[in-house]
Amino acid sequence: APRAAYRQQTSDLDYDILDDLRSPRRLFPDAPFQRNRTGSADAPAEPSQNTLDSEKETAKSNGIPVSNTFGTKRFPQAIIIGVKKGGTRALLEFLRIHPDVRAFGAEPHFFDRFYDKGLEWYRNLMPRTLDGQITMEKTPSYFVTKEAPSRICTMNCQTKLIVVMGRVQDFLGLKRVVSDKHFYFNQTKGFPCLKKPEGSSRPRCLGKSKGRPHPQIPSEVLQRLRDFYRPFNHRFYQMSGQDFGWD
Ligand SMILES: Nc1ncnc2c1ncn2[C@@H]1O[C@H](COP(=O)(O)OS(=O)(=O)O)[C@@H](OP(=O)(O)O)[C@H]1O
Structure with a gap:
């Protein structure tokens, strides 16, 4: 029987997508695996040594074991580095719809917490990719x-760093495959969720930790925050050449 690729880990990793993965459902549970897409990309950080040593990764999809020995584990060519609570999970999950994007599912925290584990540890976490596919975390x-x-x-100065903002597919040099047609606005969640894909699966939103109820913030606190961030926002508008109108 397929074994868990990784052991469960601490609670502060961004686990929301694992709501889908603990049962082995996936965002598109009924969709065929795209090339070498496996469950390993969705697992939390801290793989067991057994897993790292294992040449053969086995994932489970619809009860059918899927072996993945194709492709190569590569360092990410693109990393979503922020900002916290900026919709980074949504961005990564939506980008993964793209057949040329493969990603490690949880947050590896290599460049902040686990740097002393070394670059090979990091590379081993990554899903295998074929030529032309982009590895991301x-x-x-x-x-x-x-x-x-x-x-x-030090790993690679050409790594593309993404801060959630704009047209990421263009930035990554990907054909615009993921578009509005993949999403619908979910009133309950208050944000876009994935539409029902081809086949029989249901629409999917990200997990419970996304779309939390927000407290009422007193207007004077909001004003103070706006005043505080205004000069930084203006500097950013100048740097990016775009006025985002956050005032
Ligand atoms: N389409 C879609 N799907 C899921 N989540 C969405 C989406 N759009 C925006 N958001 C909001 O993004 C917030 C979470 O951001 P992150 O994933 O970057 O959070 S984290 O920093 O990794 O914890 C989280 O905000 P809060 O609920 O206020 O925390 C989500 O509501």
Whole structure:
């Protein structure tokens, strides 16, 4: 029988997508595996040594074991580095609809917490990719880790760093495959969710930790926050050449 690829881990990883994975449902449970897509990409960080040593990764889809020995584990060419609570999980999960994107599912926290484990440990976490596919991960705390940029550059200075903002498919040089037609606005969640894909599966939203109820914030606190962030926002508008109108 297929074994769990990774053991469960601490609670502060971004586990929401695992709501879908603990039962072995996936975002598109009934969709065929795209090339070498496996469950291993969705697992939490901290793989067991057995898993790291194992050449053969086995995932379960619809009760059918799927062996994945194709492709190569590569360092990510693109990393979503932030910002926290900016919709980074949604971005990664939606990008993974793209057949040329493969991602490690949980947050590996390599460049902030686990750097001493070494680059090979990190590379081993990654899903296998074929030529032309992009390997990705997301760990929003890299954005607030001062060592992260130089560490990422030590791995590969060409790594594309994504802060949730705009047209990511263009930035990654991907054909625009993922579009509005994949989503619908879910009133209960208050954000876009994936539509029912081809086949019999149901629409899917991200898990319970997304779309939390927000407290009422007193207007004077909001004003203080706006005043505080205004100069930073303006500097950012200048740097990016775009006025986001956050005032
Ligand atoms: N389409 C879609 N799907 C899922 N989540 C969405 C989406 N759009 C925005 N959001 C909001 O993004 C917030 C979570 O951001 P992150 O995934 O970056 O959080 S984390 O930093 O990794 O914990 C989280 O906000 P809060 O619920 O306020 O925490 C989500 O509501």
